[in-house]
Amino acid sequence: MQTRPTHPPAYRTIRFCDACLALKMGAIPREVREAVVVIGDRYGFQVAPGEMFRMSKEQMVVRALAA
Secondary structure, eight states: OOOOOSSOOGGGTOOBOHHHHHHHHTOOHHHHHHHHHHHTTOTTEEEEEEEOSSOOSEEEEEEESOO
16 A cells, blocks of 8 residues: 655745746746736745745745645
């Protein structure tokens, strides 16, 4: 019998700033910033100060809360 992992899925631990999220999506950074404002804490995403996935600096980041 398989057991479920006790750690959260990877998508819940990866955080992106709006500029890097735009680069990853192939979008314009300004459009991503506007979308992040609209998303806020709705739609299964969290927008909060934190450390980004690839950079070691504190800034506003977005992360998924659910699949």
